[in-house]
Amino acid sequence: MCGIRLKYAVSHVLFVAHEMFYAQTNIEDNEKVNPSSARTYGSRLDEAQGFSEVWELVKDTVRNTLGERRVGMMLFLDDLSLNVGAYHPLGTNNIVLNRALIEIVEGATKSRPIVNAFVYTLLLHEYLHALGHIPESEVRSLVYQVSKESFGENSIVSVMAKKGPRSILENIPLGQFSASSKRAMEIVRDFDKTNHTYIS
Numbered sequence: 001m002c003g004i005r006l007k008y009a010v011s012h013v014l015f016v017a018h019e020m021f022y023a024q025t026n027i028e029d030n031e032k033v034n035p036s037s038a039r040t041y042g043s044r045l046d047e048a049q050g051f052s053e054v055w056e057l058v059k060d061t062v063r064n065t066l067g068e069r070r071v072g073m074m075l076f077l078d079d080l081s082l083n084v085g086a087y088h089p090l091g092t093n094n095i096v097l098n099r100a101l102i103e104i105v106e107g108a109t110k111s112r113p114i115v116n117a118f119v120y121t122l123l124l125h126e127y128l129h130a131l132g133h134i135p136e137s138e139v140r141s142l143v144y145q146v147s148k149e150s151f152g153e154n155s156i157v158s159v160m161a162k163k164g165p166r167s168i169l170e171n172i173p174l175g176q177f178s179a180s181s182k183r184a185m186e187i188v189r190d191f192d193k194t195n196h197t198y199i200s
């Protein structure tokens with residue numbers, strides 16, 4: 001794909017389960033955002049250089065809004081069906097992102113802030129599952145709450161959280177991308193930097 005390329009060092013690994021794209025959701029707008037944190041988080045997200053920087057922001061915004069935290073997560077990239085954004089196999093430390101889909105978004109939008117917002121929304125959703133929030137409706141609600149409180153109601157992430165991340169794909173004809181061959185699953189190295197003291 002052409003377009004901006006997020007730079008991620010990777011190597012090969014194994015496979016697991018999956019999660020469909022969450023449907024559109026309607027959530028009440030009844031909370032305020034702190035303008036200074038919205039600016040700070042917003043510029044950090046716009047400028048994030050890769051998965052680990054977006055991930056730091058996912059963890060920071062969740063800790064700041066919900067007071068919840070989990071370290072030692074691992075990120076894998078795989079070419080999945082285009083109706084899947086990402087998944088978290090319950091009982092593991094793993095999140096798997098759909099590499100093919102992210103590359104399509106990169107190629108179609110050529111916008112780092114939009115790609116980063118898309119990745120943030122997908123990672124945030126799976127992180128909330130990993131924190132023990134299982135029901136989809138609860139997770140969708142929390143994704144919106146965290147996004148709105150951290151970035152503001154009109155931010156790209158809040159709009160994506162409200163309409164569903166798939167809304168970003170509305171104008172992209174996905175059919176033309178379905179024929180590419182599947183590559184091996186990869187692990188993103190140094191994804192969760194808080195895990196660096198652990199020996200695997």
Ligand SMILES: [Zn+2]
Nearest residue numbers: 019125136139
């Ligand atoms: Zn989910």
